[in-house]
Amino acid sequence: xxxxxDDTLMARAAAGxxxxxxxxxxxxxxxxRAVALRFTGNxxxxxxxxxxxxxxxxxELPHWQAGRAKFGTWLYRVAVxxxxxxxxxxxxxxxxxxxxxxxxxxxxxxxxxxxVQRSELDAVRRDIRALPEKQRAALLLAVEAEKSMAEIADxxxxxxxxxxxxxxxxxxxxxxxLRERLREGSVGTPPAEGLDDRGGAPSRxxxxxxxxxxxx
Amino acid sequence: MTxxxxxxxxxxxGAELARWPxxxxxxxxxxxxxxxxxxxxxxxxxxxxxxxxxxxxxPAADGxxxxxxxxSLDGEAAAERVFGLGRLLAWAGSTAAAALVAGFFVxxxxxxxxxxxxxxxxxxxxxxxxxxx
Numbered sequence: 001x002x003x004x005x006d007d008t009l010m011a012r013a014a015a016g017x018x019x020x021x022x023x024x025x026x027x028x029x030x031x032x033r034a035v036a037l038r039f040t041g042n043x044x045x046x047x048x049x050x051x052x053x054x055x056x057x058x059x060e061l062p063h064w065q066a067g068r069a070k071f072g073t074w075l076y077r078v079a080v081x082x083x084x085x086x087x088x089x090x091x092x093x094x095x096x097x098x099x100x101x102x103x104x105x106x107x108x109x110x111x112x113x114x115x116v117q118r119s120e121l122d123a124v125r126r127d128i129r130a131l132p133e134k135q136r137a138a139l140l141l142a143v144e145a146e147k148s149m150a151e152i153a154d155x156x157x158x159x160x161x162x163x164x165x166x167x168x169x170x171x172x173x174x175x176x177x178l179r180e181r182l183r184e185g186s187v188g189t190p191p192a193e194g195l196d197d198r199g200g201a202p203s204r205x206x207x208x209x210x211x212x213x214x215x216x
Numbered sequence: 217m218t219x220x221x222x223x224x225x226x227x228x229x230g231a232e233l234a235r236w237p238x239x240x241x242x243x244x245x246x247x248x249x250x251x252x253x254x255x256x257x258x259x260x261x262x263x264x265x266x267x268x269x270x271x272x273x274x275p276a277a278d279g280x281x282x283x284x285x286x287x288s289l290d291g292e293a294a295a296e297r298v299f300g301l302g303r304l305l306a307w308a309g310s311t312a313a314a315a316l317v318a319g320f321f322v323x324x325x326x327x328x329x330x331x332x333x334x335x336x337x338x339x340x341x342x343x344x345x346x347x348x349x
Contacts, residue, residue: 054285
């Protein structure tokens with residue numbers, strides 16, 4: 001049963017198989033939490049989002065219709081909506097001065113932080129949290145959850161073209177920030193401007209790409 | 217494929233060309249063989265992707281959250297059972313209460329002539345019951 005796909009497990013769970021649902025929880029908890037953590041920037045909120053998503057799935061079991069939706073996509077849709085909801089509540093509370101504006105970050109270091117300079121990771125995480133909600137969600141679903149364009153579109157309730165546009169805008173903003181840090185020298189070992197790592201000739205691509213971006 | 221189209225595909229799908237739609241991938245690979253700007257953009261996006269992957273990766277989980285979630289679902293299931301029993305009791309209670317109230321009013325209505333009133337209801341001879349049209 002462990003190798004069954006998500007939708008098979010969900011169908012079994014809907015038929016009363018508790019172990020099937022447990023396997024879904026074990027299979028997806030870490031990634032849903034990772035997406036939520038990078039979306040909210042807050043460990044407690046990430047736990048809340050993950051728990052809420054699975055509770056919603058549990059309550060959906062009696063109504064679950066196999067083939068109507070893919071479980072993985074459905075679960076991330078619930079999680080992203082909860083992330084957005086929590087973010088809005090926090091902003092309202094901050095506006096009412098009930099919360100500090102700056103959210104506490106999840107600052108546990110791990111092996112990934114050792115591979116890339118810690119300050120750069122922190123900067124990228126800040127950039128991700130500064131993205132508009134849907135761009136942030138699309139990016140996290142692509143990078144962390146490894147969802148396809150169609151799945152991202154489904155999870156966000158938008159067309160595939162709109163999902164692609166969200167990803168283009170998100171990556172472009174992050175790339176601009178990265179370029180800025182490279183220019184400032186706050187990121188180690190920048191690639192030579194216009195020279196690719198396969199020994200290609202100096203390029204006009206960056207400036208041209210930037211001009212094209214400014215035109216859009 | 218133009219360099220602008222190549223750049224857009226990089227931003228949409230990332231630097232791993234294997235994840236691109238088939239037609240775009242073929243066109244992109246062809247462009248890479250002849251265009252240095254495309255190769256520079258690819259290298260830059262590879263770096264961006266690597267940084268993003270490291271930045272979004274969550275610290276290794278210990279399974280504690282999954283355990284907490286499963287425990288909360290057990291609680292939810294227990295609550296559902298209690299709630300279901302509660303609803304049954306509420307239904308039974310309200311039905312019994314309604315019967316008592318109805319019995320009281322029926323009793324009050326025919327208190328003056330219980331036998332005649334009930335008999336009139338049964339036989340349909342309502343004209344004999346005082347207060348009814």
